[in-house]
Amino acid sequence: MLLEIVTGIFWAVGLYLLVDFIAGFFHWAEDTLGTPETPIWGQTFVAPNVLHHNAPLEMNKIHWFRNSLPIYLICIAVLGVAWLTDSLGWKVWFFAFVGLFAQQTHRWSHTPRKALPRLVVFLQRLKILQDAKHHYKHHRADHSTHFCVGTPWLNPILDRFGVWKFLERMLVPVFGAPRRPDLDDKTWYNDRAFYSRQ
Numbered sequence: 001m002l003l004e005i006v007t008g009i010f011w012a013v014g015l016y017l018l019v020d021f022i023a024g025f026f027h028w029a030e031d032t033l034g035t036p037e038t039p040i041w042g043q044t045f046v047a048p049n050v051l052h053h054n055a056p057l058e059m060n061k062i063h064w065f066r067n068s069l070p071i072y073l074i075c076i077a078v079l080g081v082a083w084l085t086d087s088l089g090w091k092v093w094f095f096a097f098v099g100l101f102a103q104q105t106h107r108w109s110h111t112p113r114k115a116l117p118r119l120v121v122f123l124q125r126l127k128i129l130q131d132a133k134h135h136y137k138h139h140r141a142d143h144s145t146h147f148c149v150g151t152p153w154l155n156p157i158l159d160r161f162g163v164w165k166f167l168e169r170m171l172v173p174v175f176g177a178p179r180r181p182d183l184d185d186k187t188w189y190n191d192r193a194f195y196s197r198q
């Protein structure tokens with residue numbers, strides 16, 4: 001029984017961090033790949049993100065439901081796939097439940113403290129949720145670090161071990177990163193761009 005509880009806690013923490021990582025990866029892709037003109041991807045994800053970087057508080061003018069709607073649809077799709085494949089257990093439910101808040105936690109980082117629900121302030125104080133101070137490191141650091149918006153736990157590790165830099169090295173030469181001037185002087189980027197022009 002005790003072993004089951006401990007294993008369950010490990011799973012829950014792991015899934016909680018997995019959601020944060022997946023959302024962070026998606027955010028990294030939104031910030032790095034393509035332009036607002038890129039078909040489908042650009043209009044759907046890049047354009048709102050460019051607006052968010054230019055005017056972070058504009059997000060609060062959108063209704064919270066509309067703001068998180070794409071995430072809700074993804075979570076419903078995850079539950080649907082799990083149901084169809086007969087693998088709908090508590091882990092999938094928990095993953096989808098945490099996933100529902102993937103954008104809302106970001107929004108809370110841009111909400112004035114006085115307007116936040118008390119529970120959210122409490123969870124931010126406990127460092128279970130990321131707070132504004134942590135998230136602003138992303139906005140201050142030319143949007144090239146601190147891509148995870150759920151918890152304050154993953155960003156120091158991912159940035160310290162160069163996970164995003166590794167992804168940039170792997171994917172940017174293939175897809176390009178026209179909105180990342182900080183990558184322009186990377187020889188690995190320019191070499192590939194040079195060869196691809198031949």
Ligand SMILES: [Zn+2]
Pocket residue numbers: 052056106110135139
């Ligand atoms: Zn933000």
Ligand SMILES: [Zn+2]
Pocket residue numbers: 027031049053138143
């Ligand atoms: Zn960003």
